[in-house]
Amino acid sequence: MIAPAMAAEFDDVAGWTADAVEHLGERYAIPAACRGSADPAGLAWLAEACELTAGTRLLDVGAGVGGPAAWAAERFGVRPLLLEPMPSACRAAARLFGLPVVTAEGGRIPLRGGSVDAAWCLGVLDTVQDKAAVLSEIHRVLRPGAPLGLLAVVARHPTVLPAPEGNLFPTGRELAELLTGTGFDLIERIDRPGGAPLSWTRRAERAAATVAAAHGTDRAHSLAVRQGQSLTRLLAAGEISMRLIHSRRR
Ligand SMILES: C[S@@+](CC[C@H](N)C(=O)[O-])C[C@H]1O[C@@H](n2cnc3c(N)ncnc32)[C@H](O)[C@@H]1O
Numbered sequence: 229m230i231a232p233a234m235a236a237e238f239d240d241v242a243g244w245t246a247d248a249v250e251h252l253g254e255r256y257a258i259p260a261a262c263r264g265s266a267d268p269a270g271l272a273w274l275a276e277a278c279e280l281t282a283g284t285r286l287l288d289v290g291a292g293v294g295g296p297a298a299w300a301a302e303r304f305g306v307r308p309l310l311l312e313p314m315p316s317a318c319r320a321a322a323r324l325f326g327l328p329v330v331t332a333e334g335g336r337i338p339l340r341g342g343s344v345d346a347a348w349c350l351g352v353l354d355t356v357q358d359k360a361a362v363l364s365e366i367h368r369v370l371r372p373g374a375p376l377g378l379l380a381v382v383a384r385h386p387t388v389l390p391a392p393e394g395n396l397f398p399t400g401r402e403l404a405e406l407l408t409g410t411g412f413d414l415i416e417r418i419d420r421p422g423g424a425p426l427s428w429t430r431r432a433e434r435a436a437a438t439v440a441a442a443h444g445t446d447r448a449h450s451l452a453v454r455q456g457q458s459l460t461r462l463l464a465a466g467e468i469s470m471r472l473i474h475s476r477r478r
Contacts, residue, residue, distance in 0.1 A: 231394030233455045234355060236448035238263075239314040241439060242293050244449075246320035248438035252431075257324045258302070259428045260435030261295030264351020266379050267424030270472055271299050274377035277416060277474035278346045280304040287311060287344040289334045289366055290352030294321030297348070301327070309344070311337060334362035342371045350379040354397045363410035370477040376412060378473040381459075384466060392458040397468050412475040421472050 230238075242263070249257045266274075280286060282305030288297040291310035300306045310329040312318050318329045332338055334349070335358055347366050353359050366376060383397035391397065398406065407414055424432075443449045462468045 233393040233451040235314070237452040237455050238292065238355075239316040240443075240446070240448035241452045242314060242320050243316035244439045244443050245293055245435060246323050247442070248435045249324055252435060252438060256431045256435050258295045258299050259424075259432040261293035261298065261321070261324055262432070263292045263295065264290075264379055265470060266296050266350050267422060268299070268428060269423055270379065270421040270470075271296055272303075273418065273421065273472055274348065274350075274379070274474070275300055275304050277472075278348075278375035278377045280306050280346060283307060285309065285343075285345045287337075287339070287347045287366075287369065289337070289347060289349040289362065290355075291321060291329070292317050292351075294325050294327055294329070296350050297321075297327060298325040300348075301325075306346075309339075335365055337365045337369050339369045341368050344369050344374070345371065346375050346377070348377045350377075351381065353378070353403070354381040354395050357396060359398065359406055360410055363406060363412070367411045367477055372477060374477050375415075376473075376475045376477065378471075378475065380471045380473060381468050382471050383468050390458070392455050392462075395459075400471065403471075403473075407473070407475050411478045413478055415474045415476055417471055417473045419471050420469050422470065 245260050249260050284306040286306040286308045289311050291297055291312045294310050297308035297310055301308050308327050310321055310327055311332055313333045318331045322329050356362055381397055382400045
C-alpha cells in the first residue's frame with residue numbers, strides 16, 4: 229500500500245498543480261509539472277545521452293504530471309507515452325499536455341515486449357519497494373539496445389534515517405547492481421546535476437504558491453510539504469544526492 233504522504237504528494241498535489249497552471253497560464257505548465265527535481269539542464273543531458281529525436285517513442289515510467297515528457301516532446305519532437313499509477317496525476321497530465329497516459333504501475337507495464345524506443349524513469353525508483361520488478365518490466369518493453377534515462381536519488385550510506393515516509397533510497401552501488409542484474413549496461417552518470425535558471429524556478433515556485441494559497445490548510449498539503457522538507461534536509465546534509473544515469477538495454 230502507498231504511504232499517505234506519498235499519496236498526498238503524488239496524487240492530491242498533482243491534481244491541484246494542474247488547477248494552478250490553468251489559473252496561471254500555459255507557460256507555467258512544464259516547470260510546475262516537473263516533480264522529480266529534473267530541470268532543463270538535467271533533462272537536456274538525458275535527452276542527448278538517450279539520443280532522442282523526432283518520432284522516438286519515449287515511455288516515461290512514473291511520469292507524474294507529465295512535465296519531463298512534455299518537455300521532451302516540445303524540444304526534441306519525441307512521441308511520449310506516460311505511465312503513472314496515481315489517477316489524479318494521470319488526469320492532470322492529460323489535461324495539461326494532452327499526452328497519452330496509461331494508469332499502471334511500473335512493475336506491470338501493459339505494453340508488448342520490445343515496443344518502445346527509449347524510456348525515462350525520473351525520481352521514481354526511490355519511492356518503489358521492488359525496484360528490480362520495475363527495471364525488469366522496462367527492460368522487457370524496450371527494444372534491444374534502447375536507452376534508459378534515470379534520475380535517481382541515491383543514499384551515501386545503506387540506511388538513511390529518518391527517511392521521508394515511503395522512501396527507500398538505494399546506494400549508488402546498489403543501483404548499479406540492480407541495473408546490471410536486470411539486463412542494463414551502465415553507460416554514463418553525472419552526480420548532483422542542477423542549476424535551473426531563475427525564469428524556470430520562479431514559475432515552479434509561483435505554481436506551488438498558488439497551490440498553497442488554495443489548499444494550504446488541507447492535511448494532504450501539509451503531508452506533502454513535510455515530505456519535501458525532509459528531502460531538502462537530507463540533500464543539504466549530503467545524506468542523499470541526485471544522480472543522472474544513462475544506461476542501455478542489453
Ligand atoms: C517524484 S515523482 C516524479 C514524477 C515525474 N517522473 C517527474 O519527474 O516529474 C515520483 C512518481 O513516481 C510514481 N510512482 C510511485 N510508485 C510507482 C510505481 N510502482 N510505478 C510507477 N510509478 C510509480 C509516483 O506516483 C510519482 O508520480
